[in-house]
Amino acid sequence: MNTVTKSWRVPPEASGQTVRDFLQKRADFSRQLIKRVKTAESIYVNHEPASLKQKVDSKAVVTVYFPEEVRGERMTPEEGALAIRYEDEDVIVLDKPSSVPVVPSSHHEGSSIATRLLHHYDKHSLSNTVHIVTRLDRETSGLMLAAKHAYSHRLLTFGKSRVDRFYTALVKGRLEGEGVIETPISRKPGSIVERTTCADGKPSKTLYTVLESDEQHTLVRLKLETGRTHQIRVHMASIGHPLVGDTLYGETEDLPWSGQALHCHELAFDHPWTGEPMSFTSGIPEEWKRYMMTCKY
Known part of the structure; x- marks a missing residue:
């Protein structure tokens, strides 16, 4: 199995730090x-085994050989389609279809993006487990980002790496212009799934811009400033424009697809290791276009 290796050259300002301090303060280790990595005895300085208490000099090279990752008991590799848009040793960008969950759950034990990823990793002799950075609801389609190992996951979720997500949604009713929804969101009392807006919920912020509209529907572009569960679905319903097909926060409707009309059409982030800005786009599903054309006549 291939494992991940990362090396850093100690800058002058970090000279005299211990290996522990260098990894925490300069490399952003948790x-x-x-x-x-201490338990695995996989830390080296200038190609020699090193302890966390050892001090490093300027221009020394600190290398960490990350140990193989442990997979969860419910994470069983399953063969299945994956629309991979980009992949390297640190990240993988996928274009997820609707109706496929990201991870297995008590409500869905079948194939998922996570179990398909494990099969993909095994096929390429990788010891990785699954680290989801931007999760999508089961019936939401579009771009999503996963980290290939625990270190890149930390850099993308708790470090300085920027991660931006832009969505397209088809909502009910005519909506005009642009706006910001900042109503707090919390779990709905008595439900383990449904969320609701309330004054004492968690701070939430969604930005929207109308792309086109008619009397029945509006195609809207959205950007998440926070990442609450069901945030777009809850926020749009809260202003009287639930997503088409969203039976949890809207109304039942006979549609040529299952689930809510929500698609992550753009994903932009700074690569966790190189810092390079990266951006990917994905067109909305064809069935939306056919549905909108039908509604106009």
């Missing part, structure tokens, strides 16, 4: 990750 305490848990430091514990893992």
Whole structure:
């Protein structure tokens, strides 16, 4: 199995730091990750085994050989289609179809993006497990980002790496212009799935811009400033424009597809290792276009 290796050259301002301090302050390691590489005895300075207490000099090379990752008990590899848009040793960008869940759950034990990823990793002799960075609801389609290992996942979720998501949604009713929805969101009392807006919920912010509209529907572009569960669905319903096909927050409708009309059409982020800005786009599903044309006549 291939494992991930990362090396850093110690800058002058970090000279004299211990390996532990260097990994925490310069390489942005978590305490848990430091514990893992210490237990695996996989830390080297200038190609020699090193302890966390060892001090490093300017221009020294610190190398970490990340140990193989442990997969969860429910994570069983399953063969299945994956629309991979980009992949390297740190990240993988996928274009997810609707009706496929991202991870297995008590409500869906079948094939998922996560189990298909594990099969993909095994096929290429990778010891990776699944680290989802931008999760999509089961019936939401479009671009999503996963980290290939725990270190890149930390950099993308807790580090300085920028991750932006832009969505297209088809909502009910005529909506005009642009706006910001900042109503807090929390779990709906008595439900483990449904969310609702309420004054004492978690801060939430969604930006929207209308692309086109008629009397029945509006095609809208959205950007998430926060990442609450069902955020777009809850926010749009809260202003009287639920997503087409969203039976949880809207109304039942006979549609040529299942689930809500929500698609992540753009994903932009700074690569966790190189810092390079990366951007990907994806067109909305064809069935939306056919449905909108039908509604106009």
